[in-house]
Amino acid sequence: MSRRKFIKTLGAASLTIPLLGFSSQENRDEEIKSIIKPPALKPGDTIGITCPATAVWQMETINKFFDKLKAEGFKLKIGKTITEKYGYFAGTDEVRVKELNDFIVDKEVQAIFCAKGGYGCARLLDMINYDSVRNNPKAIMGFSDITALLLGINKKAGLVTFHGPVGNSGLNDFTWNSVKSVLIKREESFYENPDKVTINKGKAKGILIGGNLSVLTSIIGSDYLSSFDKKILFLEDAEEEPYSIDRMLTQLRLGGFLKNISGIIFGKCAKCVAEEPDKAFTYEEMIVQNIKPLGIPAFYNASFGHVENKSTLPIGIMAEMDADKGTIQLLESAVS
Secondary structure, three states: OOHHHHHHHHHHHHOOHHHHOOOOOOOOOOOOOOOEOOOOOOOOOEEEEEOOOEOOOOOHHHHHHHHHHHHOOOEEEEOHHHOOOEOOEOOOHHHHHHHHHHHHHOOOOOEEEEOOOOOOHHHHHHHOOHHHHHHOOOEEEEOHHHHHHHHHHHHHHOEOEEEOOOHHHOOOHHHHHHHHHHHHOOOOOEEEOOOOEEEEOOEEEEEEEEEEHHHHHHOOOOOOOOOOOOEEEEEEOEOOOHHHHHHHHHHHHHOOOOOOOOEEEEEOOEOOOOOOHHHOOOHHHHHHHHHHHHOOOEEEEEOOOOOOOOOOEEEOOEEEEEOOOOEEEEOOOOOO
């Protein structure tokens, strides 16, 4: 079953949220004041591998992911959720969140990578031990549905999290070099997007926040999403009709979430094609129609998310974007 089918109804349901009084984040956010950076990874460290969302049905790509990490000198502690099946989940909510909470406090584990996205992470947000996260900081990485964990943990624990590859998305040289730059070398990474399309010119500085658009909008109205004010928002998606992209961006706008952001970066929307193209806009047109009126620096076609070459973007770190050049420059290291 495709990711799109899992979350198709969530976007429609979340459209009612602004009617409940969450039209502005300013009145409901209690931001963690002290941001925590996890320790940098080094060869010999142990990486915990968990599957907090959809079950794994095919191991070939994930095994190659494991082999790459081992070849780079890392040890792996593979959770039982990699083989668990409970409907379309990798085990019950209780099993999945217990494994995540156990990895968080496990002194042998220095980082937590996810095997797969899909759907299911939002179901765990109210069962994560955020005090343990804050007391045991370690790099937590993934994308797609993992967005819910990245945003929730960043909001509730103040930990910098990482929008990067998962096991079944592979680790080519481009993707691994980006992971290495951010998590191992402690570099103030520079991201250049040669295929960029500028929506509004200019530069902007701000804390990076974002992830998968569908997943992000599904947790609007909860206590697991930080304010976007004065931040650089990055978004991406896959397998969504252009009208769905329009609907979700409109929801963010009507809810006041785009009112005070510094800049916006949209990735490439993989397989986001209308069923009847001659009767529809393209997803690119939907992005421009929603973002251009904001008048802030913005570009799209950035290389992160559901694309072959994935940049690893830290959530919670100060960066500068240049919409004219299609670049992102971290202004500090994302790990300690």
